[in-house]
Amino acid sequence: MVVSGRANVVRLLVALSLLAMANGAISYWVLGMDYETSYWRTDVHIASILLSAAICLLKADGRLPAFVRNQHVALAAAAGAVLLFLDPVPTPVHYILGVPLLALAVNALDFAGGYLTGLLSSRPMVMLGLWSYSLYLWQQPFYKFVYDRDSAPIPMLAAVFACALASYYIVEKPARGWLNRNW
DSSP: OHHHHHHHHHHHHHHHHHHHHHHHHIIIIISOOOHHHHHSSHHHHHHHHHHHHHHHHHHHTTOSOGGGGSTTHHHHHHHHHHHHTSTTSOHHHIIIIIHHHHHHHHHHGGGOOHHHHHHHTSHHHHHHHHHHHHHHHHHHHHHHHHHHHOOOHHHHHHHHHHHHHHHIIIIIHHHHHHHHHHO
16 A cells, blocks of 8 residues: 555656756757846756656665666766766756766665775765755855856855855854754
């Protein structure tokens, strides 16, 4: 009973993610919207979350195809996605092919070999993971400086890290500690 119910949920998640990807491609190719107008919208970006959820449910039910459980799939899928996000590849292809590969890569990490899990568990990667939310919050103003005001990217990257680390250690980490102690 649960598996058939989940099967319907997986079908729905895949259908909705395909519609979201088609929405982005049509907005970009047919309606002529630029990258930010077509791909920064929630109704298009949701495809990555929906696809990842569908793959996760298939994994939980033991219904992933055998090839996905190969220890090299996560790395291959991540590498393929990165290549698809590089520049001469048309923007819709980034999202039609790159996003599903990233969703697959994330969900295939459970089966990855020790070389990949060891790298992702290394101290520098763990620290980058801890700082990632602060980096996410601070990157946009500096992105604007680089692309709208032609600022040099390396000093802006250093400024992003400086602001993010200050934000993490002065605000985020103490606030999280306080919340964890009191709730």
